[in-house]
Amino acid sequence: MSDAASNERRLRELVQWNSVFTQRLFGEPGRSALRPQRPKAGADVPDWLTKLRGTLSTQPATAAGVHEPPRTGPGVVVQAAATWALSPATRSTWYPWTLYRQVWVENSWPVALDVASDNVTFAAGVWDRSIRLFDLASGLVVHTFRSESQLLGPVRVLRFAESAPHLLYSGAADKRVLAWDTRTGRIALRLVGHRASVDALAVHPRLTHVLFSGSADEMIRVWDTRVGGQCSVHxxxxxxxxxxxxxxxxxxxxxxxxxxxxxxxxxxxxKGVAAGVCTRHAKPVIGLSSCWLETDLTESELERLVSVSADGARMWKLPAVQLVDEIPGPAPTLSTAAVSEDGQLVCGDLDGQLHWWNAAQRCWQSQSAAPQATSGVTCSVGARVPAVVLCIAFDRSATRLLTGCHDGAIRMWRLHDEYR
Structure with a gap:
């Protein structure tokens, strides 16, 4: 097939995908298929979610050479979401966290972290241009991934696909997005189009083949990984x-x-257009995450958006993105932040400190990111500098936390009450 015919076929598929995106995900046009609440185990399954599962089960490979694991029934998505959540008594409540394991990265340091959707493994993007896959339970290295052509810069961001725990996306300073099959260690797909380093990635929670990427070129691209990576949908x-x-x-x-x-x-x-702009932060926004909070008035749960900047955190009401709460910042040198699905907030700064938000007392609890006396990085003049916190990630149960620091350590934390 000629290049012209191949390009025409690809564009035709993109146009067709874009025109039926609403029907596949949200039902027929003109009919509201949305639900304001998150599905729970044992609850009635909405029609749009049933239709979506049928669409996903008949989809081809999410990327070239990558296939989703077989599905066992219509309730698999709902059951997985319910398993990750904490009990209602502990939601949005701060607890003391305890360091229980350190994993050292030799001759380098971690700059990106993410936990697989099955909560079995986690990946770390390392400054030496490699990606290392770890077993979450033992902390042992399972595999080390490297591109056949060395990356022009370190990996900046990692994201696992929600419904395919073996599919890992990476964004790097070489302006590309790569899809890795963690079972084989091979690159399954290359997405090219950005004009600067790729610093943000997000996989659609329901449609594994829909990927979002953000870059230092100030652009966001929406990809359909089923039709290759030569052009983006939006x-x-x-x-x-x-x-x-x-x-x-x-x-x-x-x-x-x-x-x-x-x-x-x-x-x-x-539609591929902007719907609104929020300007309540005075400094660059370093973190953005959605979480589910229980309400006292009803038995339902509310989805909230949490944004983190050096001037503090903001909580927003979705989908209108209306400001609900403002939290003052714990330090002016914040470098990274993470929010669990149930609303726990933790930030790291350039001074080697971790800051946990205590929602009950509305204050920050701080502690050293490297509590051991031997921690820290030695500079050329022999002085010790703080272990700068570079990346943070919660596991899928929100009971364990991973932090990557400039001293080359990945530290694993868990709730202190597990020891009691």
Whole structure:
């Protein structure tokens, strides 16, 4: 087949995918198929979610050479989401965290972390241009991935696919997004189009083949990995700074982005246009995440968006992205942040400190990110400098936390009450 015919076929598939995206994900046009609540185990399954599962089960490979594991029944998605959640008594409550394991990266340091959706493994992007896969229970290295052509820069961000725990996406300073099959260690797909380093990635919570990427070129791209990586479905422009974080929502066709321009933007991913801009931060937004909080008035749960900057954290109501709460910042040198699915917030700074938000007392609890006396990095003049916190990630149960520091250690924390 000629290149012209191949390009024409690819464009035709993209146009067709874009036109039926709403029907596949949210039901027929003109009919509201959204639900304001997250599905729970044992509850009635909405029609749109049943239809979505049928669509996913008949999809081809999510990327070239990568296939999803077989599904065992219509309730697999709901049961997995319910298993990850903490009990209602502990939601949005701060507990003391205890360091229980350290994993050292030789001759380098971790710059990106993410935990697989099955909560069995986690991946670390290392400054030496490699990706290392660890067993979450033991902390042992399972595999080390390297591109056949050495990356022009370190991996900046990692994201596992929600419904395919063996599929890992990486964004790096070489402007590419790579899809890795963690079972074989091979690259399954290359997505090319950004003009600067890729610093943010998000996989759609329901549709594994829908990927979002944000870059220092101030652009956001929406990809359909089933039709290759030569062109994106949407190219979203509007930020005036590098894109730092992305959140794709499962219940609505909405994408949320945070940027160095101190704004949060909402996007309609069906139409490919901006839906709103939030400007309540005065400094670059370094973290963005959605969480579910229980309410006292009803038995339902509310989805909230949490944004983190050096000037503090903000909680937003979705889908309108209306400000609900403002939290003052714990330190002016924040470098990274993470929010668990149930609303636990932790930040790391350039001074080697971890800051945990105590929602009950509305204050920050701080402790050293490297509590051992031998921790720290020795500079050329012999002085010891703090173990700068570079990356943070919660596991899928929100009971364990991973932190990567400049001293070359990946530290694993867990709730202190497990020892009692």
């Amino acid at each position: 190219e979203l422009g509007g930020h005036r700074g590098g894109v730092r974080s992305l959140v794709g929502r499962a219940l609505e066709p909405q994408l949320l982005s945070a940027s160095d321009d101190c704004t949060i933007r909402s996007w309609d991913i069906v």
